[in-house]
Amino acid sequence: MTVTSRTRVGIVGAGPAGLMLSVLLARRGIESVIVESRTREYCEARQRAGMLEAGTVAALRAAGVGKRLDAEGLEHDGIYLQFAGERQHVNFRELVGRTVTIYAQTEIVKDLIADRLAAGGVIEFSASSVAVSGIESAAPVLSYTDSAGVPHEVACDVIAGCDGFHGIARALVPGLSAYERTYPYAWLGILADAGPSTDELIYSRHPDGFALYSMRSPEVSRLYLQVPADESLDAWSDDRIWAELQKRFALPGWSVATGQITDKSITPMRSFVAGPMRHGRLFLAGDAAHIVPPCGAKGLNLAVGDAIVMASALSALLLDGSATLADAYSDTCLRRAWRATQFSYFMTSMTHVLPNDPFDDLAQLAQLRYVTSSPAAATSLAENYSGYESPKFES
Ligand code: FAD
Ligand code: DHB
Secondary structure, eight states: OOEEEEOSEEEEOOSHHHHHHHHHHHHTTOOEEEEOSSOHHHHHHOOOOOEEOHHHHHHHHHTTOOHHHHHHOEEESEEEEEETTEEEEEEHHHHHSOOEEEOOHHHHHHHHHHHHHHTTOEEETTOEEEEEEOTTSSSOEEEEEOTTSOEEEEEOSEEEEOOOTTSSSGGGSTTOEEEEEEEEEEEEEEEEESOOSOSSOEEEEETTEEEEEEEEETTEEEEEEEEETTOOGGGOOHHHHHHHHHHHHOBTTBOOOOOEEEEEEEEEEEEEEEEOSEETTEEEOGGGTEEOOSTTOOHHHHHHHHHHHHHHHHHHHHHHOOOHHHHHHHHHHHHHHHHHHHHHHHHHHHHOOOTTOHHHHHHHHHHHHHHHHOHHHHHHHHHHHHHSSOOOOOO
16 A cells, blocks of 8 residues: 655655755755665765865855864865976965865764754665656655655655765766766775875876875775776785775885775766756656766765755745746856866866876876966866865745
8 A cells, every 4th residue: 555645845865955955845844755775774884085175164064064064074175286206285265265174974964864854854775676756747746765664655745856966866867968988997996994194185286197096084095096997806915905005106115004904885976967857747866867076076066066956946936936047057057066167177188197198197287387387277176176266045
């Protein structure tokens, strides 16, 4: 027997986009239901992003979920770019008056879930057969089967597709245009119980491939290596990973602090932008509509930004009956998504090595020298990295 219920906004996916949307809607008194195919434990443990733009930090604070972020986040003034045996600092605080903050996506997801559940919000974890219908009507329906096998139908005013790149929502938009670029490399990422031997992130271009030194806390490092696109994790023993990291970050008198590796994965790299991000009563947000290669740290920031724009648009639509922001939603989000897409492409192309391409090698080195010596070029990088045009939730 199908259980029927009603809410104002049905949200597919409990990632950063769906959770942030639900939190912001609740601040306006708008009820929502989140349906998520994974368990809560899985969502809270999925290792992904870690670098937050200044605007994302401000938005999490303004939404009332910044307490642990303020206590545990690591504020950085800029990043290091390493190439041809040099390590140069680009200081965002000096160049554009903004900083960035390391605070793991796992922690943001935990904070947002805790906030929703404490306020009596509904998140249906471990849902199956998730489907959306009636998006061209004023009463779309979100249906799913709960973890006990009971089928549900939730009547909604609006559905938010926040279900990531492999979700179901994007395919429901008729006449969708998608633009894509794939790259011939991937990132092997590790998490290690090792205090970072750097105060800020290092983006290193080495002739054997790119490497990124990031962190999660004063005790935990997060490191990435460029590997071929079709690489298998089996080819990378812990010893081989550390040796490759030492080589790609090498500077005289300095080394990468090593420790127990607690997580290891390979992520393919792709740029993908699809629009429009709205059809009828269905709105897409985050990775459901666009993904960027991780270099430049834009994905999570874009997902949170879309949620902010959508929350403002849905507040106006559902509380005031004004469709102006809802009608502008797709264009507003795609404009920012394309800026981030171009920046991520720029950061990736400047630092990742193609085999046997000496023209590209020399052009990359020229670009790296330019962004680390010209204040104009450094300012452009700083403005984009720390967050260009971050949206604000008008409350
Ligand atoms: P997701 O986080 O993918 O959430 C979607 C949710 O929907 C998931 O919980 C999924 O289980 C659920 N779902 C899927 N299908 C269904 C369905 N049919 N029914 C119900 N639920 C469903 N970004 C940054 O900004 N900074 C970084 O430093 C950074 N580093 C990264 C490093 C790596 C290695 C990777 C992989 C990504 C990184 N990103 C980074 C990108 C960032 O993690 C993503 O952009 C972000 O997770 C997008 O959030 P989202 O809510 O849109 O989607
Ligand atoms: C991290 C990931 C990135 O892609 C990046 O550019 C910076 C930081 C991270 O996981 O910490």
